[in-house]
Amino acid sequence: MPTTTQFVVSGQSKPGVLAEVAAVLGAAGVNIKAFSAPEVTGPGKLRLIVADVDAARIALRKSKIKFREETALILSLENKPGALRQVADSLTRARINVKCGYCTPSREGKRAIVVLTVSNTTKALGVLRTHSLDEF
Template structure:
C-alpha cells in the first residue's frame, strides 16, 4: 500500500519515518485553493492540459459552507503548472 502525507516540517517527517524504519519516497506537489463551485476544477485542469502539463494525481477537499476548496496536485512540471493556473 501507499500513504501520501503532506507535512509542514519535512525534516521532522523524514526523521520520524527513518526512526520508525519506514521506507518512504518524496514527491513535490502543488497546494492551492480554488473556488468551491461546479466546474472550477475542470477550468484548472483545462489550463493545465493547454500548457501540456500532466496530472499524476489530485485531491481536493472543502468544508460545508466554504467558498474555497483546498487542492493538492502532483504534476509533470510544477513551474509550468503554476504559470498556467496563474499562481
C-alpha cells in the same frame, strides 16, 4: 501559488499501514494536514502533506518506514461547480499531465483545497499563476 513536499509511502495495501504512519507522525508531534490513500489491491501509495516536513522526515526514517518525497502544488479554489475544470483545462492546454490529485473543502467551506502532482511543476506554476490562491 504555494508548493509543498508531499511524502509518498509505498507498500502493500493492508490493514494497519495508515495507523502505523499516523502513530509515528503523531508521536513526533507532526500534524497531518492532508492525505490520500486510494483503494487498491496489492501494492499501494499513501500520500501525506504534513505541517513539519523536517520532523516527519526524521520520524519516518527513525521508524524505518520507506518513503520518497515529491513536490505538490497546493491550490485554493472557489468551492463551486466548474472551478477544478478551469485548472484541468489550463493544464491540458499546456500539455501537463496530472499524476495525482485530491481535494478537501477548507475549514469555512467557501474554498476547496486541491493538491496536485504534475509532470512539469515549473510549467504548471506559470500556467496556474492567474488563479486566485490562498495559503493551505
